[in-house]
Amino acid sequence: MEKKIRILMAKPGLDGHDRGVKVVSRALRDAGFEVIYTGLRQSPEQIVTAAIEEDVDAIGLSLLSGAHNHLFPRVIELLKENNAEDIMVFGGGVIPEEDIPGLLEKGVAAIFTPGTPTSAIVQFLNERFG
Numbered sequence: 538m539e540k541k542i543r544i545l546m547a548k549p550g551l552d553g554h555d556r557g558v559k560v561v562s563r564a565l566r567d568a569g570f571e572v573i574y575t576g577l578r579q580s581p582e583q584i585v586t587a588a589i590e591e592d593v594d595a596i597g598l599s600l601l602s603g604a605h606n607h608l609f610p611r612v613i614e615l616l617k618e619n620n621a622e623d624i625m626v627f628g629g630g631v632i633p634e635e636d637i638p639g640l641l642e643k644g645v646a647a648i649f650t651p652g653t654p655t656s657a658i659v660q661f662l663n664e665r666f667g
């Protein structure tokens with residue numbers, strides 16, 4: 538049997554904007570990925586611990602609060618500290634265009650902003666893990 542790609546969907550930060558993460562989680566599940574959603578208000582430490590325990594292939598972070606420049610790099614840093622940098626980090630939300638190059642440079646694989654069709658996210662993951 539083919540192994541399903543496992544994705545931890547996470548919502549770091551203190552805000553309650555969870556529509557996007559739920560929409561994307563559902564779309565990825567429908568496309569055949571195994572999706573684990575952490576729920577709201579997860580710290581980077583909680584996210585990385587869950588990702589390692591669940592043995593996921595990727596972490597999808599949803600950020601609409603404006604804290605992306607801190608939280609994305611922190612997750613990547615913690616993965617490195619735990620020798621788990623093979624877990625890919627990608628994400629989306631309200632992230633200004635000008636912040637995207639810096640996040641990609643720090644190791645985020647891709648960022649999807651509001652209005653992105655979920656099919657584009659599925660296509661990205663299929664290309665990455667196909």
Ligand code: B12
Binds near residue numbers: 554556558627650652
């Ligand atoms: C709906 C909404 C709310 C709802 C949230 C309901 C909920 N349960 O989610 C409510 C009314 C509760 C709300 C409250 C607040 N909100 Co509000 N909200 C919005 C709004 C209008 C739309 C967000 C949304 O649901 N979009 C629909 C979903 C489907 O789209 P999405 O999340 O963007 O997801 C898409 C992509 O971004 C991407 N994506 C998202 N996550 C992920 C993850 C991965 C892994 C991937 C691959 C892709 C991906 O894919 C999705 C599909 O295309 C935005 C403005 C906007 N236009 O984005 C403001 C916005 C996010 N809110 C904002 C603010 C300030 C607040 C409040 C602080 C306002 C206040 N003063 O009270 C409060 C916070 C309350 C709290 N405790 O968190 C600001 C944030 C400012 C910032 N980033 O600097 C925004 C940007 C409005 C603005 N322009 O100022 N809000």
